[in-house]
Amino acid sequence: MIESARKPDWLxxxxxxxxxxxETKQNVDQHKLHTVCQSAQCPNMGECWSRRSATVMIxxxxxxxxxTFCAVQSGRxxxxxxxxxxxxxxxxxxxxxxxxxxxxVARDDLKDGGASVWAATVxxxxxxxxxxxxxxxxxxxxxEQVHLDTLLDARPDILNHNLETxxxxxxxxxxxxxxxxxxxVLKHAKSRDFITKTGMMLGIGxxxxxxxxxLRDIAAADIDILTIGQYLSPSKEHAPIDRWVHPDxxxxxxxxxxxxxxxxxxxxxxxxxxxxxxxxxxxxxxxERRQRPAR
Numbered sequence: 001m002i003e004s005a006r007k008p009d010w011l012x013x014x015x016x017x018x019x020x021x022x023e024t025k026q027n028v029d030q031h032k033l034h035t036v037c038q039s040a041q042c043p044n045m046g047e048c049w050s051r052r053s054a055t056v057m058i059x060x061x062x063x064x065x066x067x068t069f070c071a072v073q074s075g076r077x078x079x080x081x082x083x084x085x086x087x088x089x090x091x092x093x094x095x096x097x098x099x100x101x102x103x104x105v106a107r108d109d110l111k112d113g114g115a116s117v118w119a120a121t122v123x124x125x126x127x128x129x130x131x132x133x134x135x136x137x138x139x140x141x142x143x144e145q146v147h148l149d150t151l152l153d154a155r156p157d158i159l160n161h162n163l164e165t166x167x168x169x170x171x172x173x174x175x176x177x178x179x180x181x182x183x184x185v186l187k188h189a190k191s192r193d194f195i196t197k198t199g200m201m202l203g204i205g206x207x208x209x210x211x212x213x214x215l216r217d218i219a220a221a222d223i224d225i226l227t228i229g230q231y232l233s234p235s236k237e238h239a240p241i242d243r244w245v246h247p248d249x250x251x252x253x254x255x256x257x258x259x260x261x262x263x264x265x266x267x268x269x270x271x272x273x274x275x276x277x278x279x280x281x282x283x284x285x286x287x288e289r290r291q292r293p294a295r
Contacts, residue, residue: 007244010247010269011230030091055137056088056092056101056103057102058088058102058114058117058118059080059107059114060105061073062074062075062077062078062105064077064107064109065106065139065175065176065177066176067174067175067176067177068172068238069164069165069173069201069238070234070238071235071238072105076109077107082117085121085123088121088124089124089127089128097129098131098281099132099135099277099278099280100129100132101160101273101277102122102125102134102135102156104139112144113139113141113147115141115147115150115151118151119150122134122136122151126154126155131287133158133287134156134157134158135160135274135277137160137273138159139177140177140184142181143181145188148188148189153294155294157195157281157289157290158195158197158225158280158284158286159186159189159197160198160199160225160273161182161185161189161196162182162198162199162273163182163183163198163200163218164199164200165204165214166210166213167210167213167214168206169204169206182198183217183221186221187221191295195225195284196221196222196224197226197273198223198225198226198227199229199272199273200228201228201229201230201231202245202250203242203243203244203245204239205239206242212256215253215257218260218262219257219260219261219262223262224263224284225263225264225265225266226262227267227272227273228250228267228268230244245269247269250268250271251267254266254267264280264283264284
């Protein structure tokens with residue numbers, strides 16, 4: 001565990017400022033949306049909102065799971081807002097986004113894990129914003145294929161599902177999730193010809209040989225996009241930070257993953273799952289892929 005909570009210089013994020021940041025905030029507030037930027041205390045909120053980019057979080061802001069790394073509030077959800085898909089779609093239109101990332105809290109209290117709301121949100125967003133590419137970052141639907149397929153049938157452009165950490169740390173860090181089930185989500189989406197993406201943290205207690213094993217597993221699953229970032233503990237009640245990872249090590253793991261066969265890797269201390277996701281659209285020709293027959 002690190003001896004000092006003082007962050008190194010390379011973890012200094014851009015502070016919220018400027019008219020674009022305020023416009024994004026007003027848009028989010030106006031449409032009564034939740035964002036993972038706020039709920040998960042993302043360090044890049046200032047930079048992303050100043051670029052008129054935000055990650056929308058649907059299905060409320062209370063998660064039924066209690067992962068020890070995550071700042072999102074956990075507990076018993078009290079809302080299921082069926083008007084949310086239309087508001088999300090309109091908000092995206094007003095922000096004029098070329099690419100949007102939509103995520104959600106886990107809703108294990110719902111029979112379908114929220115899959116029907118997920119599908120409605122993707123369809124509403126596509127109808128209102130036909131030129132906007134859509135990346136979804138759902139939970140694992142407890143391994144129920146019918147619910148995952150409900151989301152995939154709505155035809156988002158990228159399926160993102162985070163592995164978060166190495167296999168040994170799954171149980172202490174992601175209490176309800178499983179390593180094999182998360183890989184199942186990604187492999188099933190790949191079998192249906194979706195671009196797949198995952199993310200992981202460093203600095204939460206992993207060993208180097210475990211990171212190498214995880215990266216090999218990611219490459220073997222033919223996952224297209226990988227993000228690697230520094231773990232930042234939200235509070236004293238969450239899992240502690242094990243170490244500050246130097247930018248040079250992030251560069252080394254990026255090179256390792258690319259050599260293993262991952263097509264695109266974003267790796268750095270402040271990288272998060274949706275960080276600069278819009279810049280990956282051109283590389284993977286998402287608009288052209290929409291013309292392919294659905295599987």
